[in-house]
Amino acid sequence: MKKILALTLAALMLLSMTACGAAKKDDVLEPAGEEATEAPAEEEATEAPAEEEAAEETPAAEEEDAEEEPAEDSDLAYVQDKGTLVVGITEFEPMDYKDEDGNWIGFDADMAAAFAESLGVEAEFVEIDWDNKELELKNQSIDVVWNGMTLTDEVTTAMECSNAYCNNAQTVILPADQADKYKTAEDMADLVFAVEVGSAGKEQVEALGYEYTEVQTQADALLQVKAGSADAAVIDLLMAAAMVGEGTSYADLTNTVNLNSEEYGVGFRKGSDLAAALNDFFAESYADGTMEQIAETYGVQASLIEQK
Amino acid sequence: MAILEVKDIRKSFGQTEVLKGISFSLERGQVVSVIGSSGSGKTTLLRCLNFLERPDGGSIAVNGETLFDAADPAARREAEIRRKRLHFGLVFQSFNLFPQYTALENVTLAGRLLAKEDPDYRARKKELFARIEDEARQLLGQMGLSDRMDSYPHQLSGGQQQRVAIARALALRPDILCFDEPTSALDPELTQEVLRVIRQLAQRQTTMIIVTHEMAFARDVSSHVIFMDGGVVVESGEPAAVFGAPAQERTRQFLDSYSQN
Amino acid sequence: MQQMLQQFPVVVSALNVGFLQTLKLFFVTGLGAIPLGLVIAFGSMSRFRPLSLLTRLVVWVIRGTPLMIQLLIIYYFPGIVLGHNVWGSGEAGRFLASAIAFIFNYACYFSEIYRGGIQSVPVGQQEAGLVLGMTRWQIFYKVTLLQVVKRIVPPMSNEIITLVKDTALARIIALQEIIWAGQSFLKGSHGIAGALWPLFFTAVYYLIFNGLVTVGLGRLEKRLDYFR
Numbered sequence: 054m055k056k057i058l059a060l061t062l063a064a065l066m067l068l069s070m071t072a073c074g075a076a077k078k079d080d081v082l083e084p085a086g087e088e089a090t091e092a093p094a095e096e097e098a099t100e101a102p103a104e105e106e107a108a109e110e111t112p113a114a115e116e117e118d119a120e121e122e123p124a125e126d127s128d129l130a131y132v133q134d135k136g137t138l139v140v141g142i143t144e145f146e147p148m149d150y151k152d153e154d155g156n157w158i159g160f161d162a163d164m165a166a167a168f169a170e171s172l173g174v175e176a177e178f179v180e181i182d183w184d185n186k187e188l189e190l191k192n193q194s195i196d197v198v199w200n201g202m203t204l205t206d207e208v209t210t211a212m213e214c215s216n217a218y219c220n221n222a223q224t225v226i227l228p229a230d231q232a233d234k235y236k237t238a239e240d241m242a243d244l245v246f247a248v249e250v251g252s253a254g255k256e257q258v259e260a261l262g263y264e265y266t267e268v269q270t271q272a273d274a275l276l277q278v279k280a281g282s283a284d285a286a287v288i289d290l291l292m293a294a295a296m297v298g299e300g301t302s303y304a305d306l307t308n309t310v311n312l313n314s315e316e317y318g319v320g321f322r323k324g325s326d327l328a329a330a331l332n333d334f335f336a337e338s339y340a341d342g343t344m345e346q347i348a349e350t351y352g353v354q355a356s357l358i359e360q361k
Numbered sequence: 362m363a364i365l366e367v368k369d370i371r372k373s374f375g376q377t378e379v380l381k382g383i384s385f386s387l388e389r390g391q392v393v394s395v396i397g398s399s400g401s402g403k404t405t406l407l408r409c410l411n412f413l414e415r416p417d418g419g420s421i422a423v424n425g426e427t428l429f430d431a432a433d434p435a436a437r438r439e440a441e442i443r444r445k446r447l448h449f450g451l452v453f454q455s456f457n458l459f460p461q462y463t464a465l466e467n468v469t470l471a472g473r474l475l476a477k478e479d480p481d482y483r484a485r486k487k488e489l490f491a492r493i494e495d496e497a498r499q500l501l502g503q504m505g506l507s508d509r510m511d512s513y514p515h516q517l518s519g520g521q522q523q524r525v526a527i528a529r530a531l532a533l534r535p536d537i538l539c540f541d542e543p544t545s546a547l548d549p550e551l552t553q554e555v556l557r558v559i560r561q562l563a564q565r566q567t568t569m570i571i572v573t574h575e576m577a578f579a580r581d582v583s584s585h586v587i588f589m590d591g592g593v594v595v596e597s598g599e600p601a602a603v604f605g606a607p608a609q610e611r612t613r614q615f616l617d618s619y620s621q622n
Numbered sequence: 623m624q625q626m627l628q629q630f631p632v633v634v635s636a637l638n639v640g641f642l643q644t645l646k647l648f649f650v651t652g653l654g655a656i657p658l659g660l661v662i663a664f665g666s667m668s669r670f671r672p673l674s675l676l677t678r679l680v681v682w683v684i685r686g687t688p689l690m691i692q693l694l695i696i697y698y699f700p701g702i703v704l705g706h707n708v709w710g711s712g713e714a715g716r717f718l719a720s721a722i723a724f725i726f727n728y729a730c731y732f733s734e735i736y737r738g739g740i741q742s743v744p745v746g747q748q749e750a751g752l753v754l755g756m757t758r759w760q761i762f763y764k765v766t767l768l769q770v771v772k773r774i775v776p777p778m779s780n781e782i783i784t785l786v787k788d789t790a791l792a793r794i795i796a797l798q799e800i801i802w803a804g805q806s807f808l809k810g811s812h813g814i815a816g817a818l819w820p821l822f823f824t825a826v827y828y829l830i831f832n833g834l835v836t837v838g839l840g841r842l843e844k845r846l847d848y849f850r
Contacts (some may be wrong), residue, residue: 191703
């Protein structure tokens with residue numbers, strides 16, 4: 054499944070490389086950057102004001118370039134033009150989930166709605182297949198992935214990401230009656246792990262060099278442990294809090310060691326100017342306390358990261 | 362005037378010339394038997410007469426009207442061919458009844474469809490259909506199938522199926538009824554019931570061309586016999602002459618091979 | 623068990639919503655692919671060589687590649703190449719893309735069944751019709767068609783039952799059919815998380831629906847039993 058997807062992606066990317074003019078923007082910006090670094094070098098011996106001049110020139114040149122760019126190259130303008138910010142999500146309590154009336158709520162959902170409002174557009178939530186999030190962005194069937202997404206290398210390479218806004222960890226799930234035997238990651242060397250394909254948890258187990266099998270979702274990983282086909286699973290700490298232990302189908306599982314600490318971020322199309330806009334919005338709403346207020350509603354305030 | 366005039370019919374399949382110029386004529390009420398070994402071109406000749414194959418050369422005329430002339434492209438148009446076909450009826454070796462229709466429906470189907478081309482079809486539909494059905498019942502009665510009208514083909518014996526097929530061909534009142542080895546697919550016992558029906562038709566002066574391997578029957582029922590070999594007519598004439606004293610060596614050999622079997 | 627009973631009404635109502643989408647996709651595909659398949663079958667049997675070759679090439683490509691890939695390409699390819707998503711981002715767009723992929727895919731499978739069915743009717747049937755002065759259309763409609771239908775009902779039944787289950791593939795482009803609905807309770811939905819039974823329970827829907835389809839097609843087969 055993953056291979057098929059990778060092959061399709063490869064084929065699609067080949068075609069999109071030949072078909073789209075994304076490279077244009079870089080070409081235009083590059084000379085401006087060169088001027089900025091070359092100018093002081095030429096006049097090395099002269100006084101400081103020359104440097105200032107060059108520094109002032111650069112933004113001006115960039116602005117000119119920006120004006121020459123067609124408006125459609127700005128993702129912000131594109132979103133404002135169509136009047137909706139399409140937010141790609143999966144159901145993931147407490148970040149994105151449905152209330153009793155079927156409206157999307159959660160820390161991420163509320164923040165996304167507030168961000169959309171600040172842009173003067175409406176937020177539209179669309180459930181996506183998590184495997185295809187990059188495709189959905191490229192396809193413009195969504196504008197942003199905002200769903201408790203761990204900022205892994207894969208994610209930051211494939212998307213234009215916002216600053217981190219929430220702490221998370223990859224945690225090891227064991228049957229509750231086994232938990233005493235495994236106090237540290239080192240104790241777990243002989244266990245077989247179940248991890249979600251392409252997940253941060255997989256990266257952690259891989260880094261430790263332990264044996265693992267890949268499954269479709271984090272929930273599947275839990276199922277493997279419950280069914281005994283894997284000894285342990287590695288999933289998001291925030292998810293473990295909601296799915297493991299008393300009152301869930303996995304009452305006899307428990308979370309033990311955290312393998313790392315990691316951070317959640319929001320992903321936009323590569324090169325999108327919406328990422329910068331969101332960073333500004335995060336900073337504002339952190340400063341005026343609304344972000345913390347929303348976090349408290351969903352009990353994630355302890356994980357919140359300061360926004361500047 | 363001859364009811365059928367066939368002149369110099371030629372037909373090739375790829376490199377193989379199957380008919381190398383066949384000519385014969387037929388009077389109203391005559392029964393012609395075409396005999397010859399397999400591959401002699403008998404079946405192809407019948408298929409040409411029924412426009413299932415298009416001859417490469419020659420002409421076919423019925424009642425003095427030229428139905429086909431290889432030299433005249435206008436005579437080859439599909440829509441015209443369809444009407445011209447109706448001068449001929451064809452009874453196949455393998456019956457080719459329509460399996461989803463009863464015996465009666467097999468006989469009436471084509472007539473009902475043709476009735477739609479009648480200018481007063483809408484006004485007279487009931488009357489036309491009633492007449493078609495009456496005639497069909499009568500024909501099936503003549504074939505000795507009064508009690509099997511509502512049977513489906515698979516419920517009938519081979520001999521019964523072939524008799525339905527004969528009724529189906531007769532229902533359109535063709536000028537000439539052709540039989541393509543009508544009994545080859547039948548047991549000897551069933552063969553006799555079909556031959557009996559054909560004999561009755563001959564007694565009623567039905568003009569027929571019969572391709573057959575039943576030599577005794579051909580001799581008995583025909584007014585004229587054509588012996589074909591290698592795509593040509595080797596010998597033709599009265600049955601008594603062809604069977605009794607064949608003039609050609611090849612005819613003799615063929616008939617000998619039959620009497621030995 | 624107690625917990626499951628509590629969850630039952632919530633789960634069933636969510637599964638019903640998903641199953642409605644499954645049914646919609648099933649019927650739309652059937653209604654589209656059954657006639658389109660006939661058009662493709664005629665194309666592949668055409669005496670005009672370029673048309674028949676092209677049709678057979680398309681059929682070969684569609685039958686030779688996974689439906690899942692076709693779904694991905696149909697939904698994502700235009701957006702990536704044209705730079706805007708032609709289907710619309712919502713569920714309606716995903717349904718439209720799924721329906722087109724399914725109709726086309728199944729029409730290609732059906733066309734091969736039709737072709738086999740049409741070619742298996744003895745040529746003598748056609749000749750008998752011609753000799754009786756019928757037009758080609760009359761022969762097809764009055765003589766050949768029902769015999770073809772009788773021959774294709776069993777293989778078509780297999781394909782149709784496969785179609786019922788194949789609709790689940792549309793979840794790859796996030797069409798929220800019944801498997802998607804069932805899976806959502808694993809990840810957490812409607813306040814239920816980590817529940818596996820809703821996903822297993824979707825099998826009951828498929829089973830019942832396929833049972834009905836099988837009975838229906840079996841009746842059709844029986845109705846055509848009167849001739850051979």
